[in-house]
Amino acid sequence: MKKHAVSLSILPLAGASLLAQAAAGQDLGGLVNNEIAGLVETYKGIHAHPELSHHEERTAALLAGELRKAGFTVTEHIGKYPDGTQAYGLVGVLQNGPGPRLLIRADMDALPIVEETGLGYASQVKAVMHACGHDVHVTTMIGTARALSATRAEWHGTVMLLGQPSEETIDGAKAMLADHLYERVGTPDLAIALHDTNSRAAGTVSITSGPTLASSTSVDVVMRGIGGHGSAPQEGKDPIVMAAEFIVQLQTIVSRQENPRDPAVVTVGDIHGGTKRNIIPYEVKMELTTRAFSDKARQIIVDGIQRTAQGVALSAGVPAELAPIVTVLEAESTPVMYNDPALAARVKSVLVKTLGAQNVFDEPAIMASEDFGVLGLPGHKIPTVMFWLGAMDPAKLAAAQAEGKSLPGPHTSLFEPLPEPTLRTGVTAMTSVAIALLQQ
Numbered sequence: 528m529k530k531h532a533v534s535l536s537i538l539p540l541a542g543a544s545l546l547a548q549a550a551a552g553q554d555l556g557g558l559v560n561n562e563i564a565g566l567v568e569t570y571k572g573i574h575a576h577p578e579l580s581h582h583e584e585r586t587a588a589l590l591a592g593e594l595r596k597a598g599f600t601v602t603e604h605i606g607k608y609p610d611g612t613q614a615y616g617l618v619g620v621l622q623n624g625p626g627p628r629l630l631i632r633a634d635m636d637a638l639p640i641v642e643e644t645g646l647g648y649a650s651q652v653k654a655v656m657h658a659c660g661h662d663v664h665v666t667t668m669i670g671t672a673r674a675l676s677a678t679r680a681e682w683h684g685t686v687m688l689l690g691q692p693s694e695e696t697i698d699g700a701k702a703m704l705a706d707h708l709y710e711r712v713g714t715p716d717l718a719i720a721l722h723d724t725n726s727r728a729a730g731t732v733s734i735t736s737g738p739t740l741a742s743s744t745s746v747d748v749v750m751r752g753i754g755g756h757g758s759a760p761q762e763g764k765d766p767i768v769m770a771a772e773f774i775v776q777l778q779t780i781v782s783r784q785e786n787p788r789d790p791a792v793v794t795v796g797d798i799h800g801g802t803k804r805n806i807i808p809y810e811v812k813m814e815l816t817t818r819a820f821s822d823k824a825r826q827i828i829v830d831g832i833q834r835t836a837q838g839v840a841l842s843a844g845v846p847a848e849l850a851p852i853v854t855v856l857e858a859e860s861t862p863v864m865y866n867d868p869a870l871a872a873r874v875k876s877v878l879v880k881t882l883g884a885q886n887v888f889d890e891p892a893i894m895a896s897e898d899f900g901v902l903g904l905p906g907h908k909i910p911t912v913m914f915w916l917g918a919m920d921p922a923k924l925a926a927a928q929a930e931g932k933s934l935p936g937p938h939t940s941l942f943e944p945l946p947e948p949t950l951r952t953g954v955t956a957m958t959s960v961a962i963a964l965l966q967q
């Protein structure tokens with residue numbers, strides 16, 4: 528009896544699942560066709576009204592409204608920053624019977640960049656630009672919400688659509704968790720996201736298995752000396768010379784102290800010291816970013832920065848009470864973005880089925896960073912996957928690549944996703960992946 532029941536229950540389910548997938552494939556194409564013109568308009572509106580990290584009020588309200596219209600139950604204003612201010616995080620939940628809880632994340636913030644694309648829908652906000660394509664992510668989420676709502680017969684479980692603030696400052700995901708995100712809306716079993724890319728054509732996607740994006744650790748260094756007249760260096764301890772030595776010596780951390788097979792980066796992106804050519808200042812301030820894939824490499828870098836700063840000051844004869852101050856900014860740091868290999872394989876197979884093998888690429892890991900992995904909780908407790916969404920005009924990309932060049936990338940004033948095919952592929956890919964993950 529038991530055996531019979533099992534075989535009966537497996538066979539019809541497998542058949543039904545295939546039928547459902549076929550039907551979903553057809554319906555989804557039609558659904559996206561119906562929505563795409565409106566989504567492009569929505570995208571242009573969001574692109575024209577970018578908001579900086581911590582200030583995503585309009586974008587969050589727009590997304591919340593669209594999720595509600597699509598039938599999701601939305602909780603807004605989730606997130607507390609360390610300074611006590613409220614974040615504009617939101618989650619839309621659609622419960623559709625028993626099954627897995629799937630979280631899909633879109634980040635919402637823009638960057639302090641003056642847009643120079645010359646597009647008709649370019650930023651109308653002074654010196655703020657959606658230069659990382661988070662407007663693509665938000666619009667894709669709106670399309671995905673509508674598609675998942677319309678295909679409810681094809682899947683079961685719970686979808687949690689999360690609008691995340693402050694990715695660029697990598698404190699948005701942390702702020703939402705600190706505000707008891709999962710206690711309030713439930714803990715997901717799986718989490719997925721996408722990010723647009725300038726290295727792939729619109730219509731294509733790519734994916735990495737395992738470590739995908741590096742950890743990022745922000746470090747501040749203050750090199751302190753003894754100021755004085757520029758004509759009398761012997762009277763003081765010149766922090767400008769020390770900072771220069773420090774920066775040059777830093778280069779040996781990666782080249783001499785780190786394992787070449789475990790990549791890492793140390794960059795001094797900001798340096799300030801002095802007020803006038805003939806005054807030796809009292810201090811020089813530097814802001815560093817470091818990247819690594821392993822905890823070991825991260826520690827070697829942090830220790831190396833500390834040791835190098837102290838060593839330079841020591842050799843300059845700086846008194847102990849004026850030793851350099853090295854501060855690791857945990858709030859501005861983020862762990863490795865790790866694509867769970869088993870989940871990445873499942874996502875990739877759905878992408879191949881949906882978009883065709885010729886449109887799905889394997890992508891090597893890169894040294895950029897993301898805070899989406901934070902939502903997977905420490906120790907990769909919740910399997911997470913982020914895949915890349917090609918966003919470039921295929922003809923322009925091919926022409927650039929033929930010359931050995933690349934098109935302007937994220938965080939540049941000329942970054943220009945091609946709206947229609949990018950959004951069409953984003954919604955189709957994300958919805959298909961969600962439906963497939965919500966079959967168990």
Ligand SMILES: [Zn+2]
Nearest residue numbers: 659695937938
């Ligand atoms: Zn970015």
Ligand SMILES: [Zn+2]
Nearest residue numbers: 659661694722
């Ligand atoms: Zn981004």
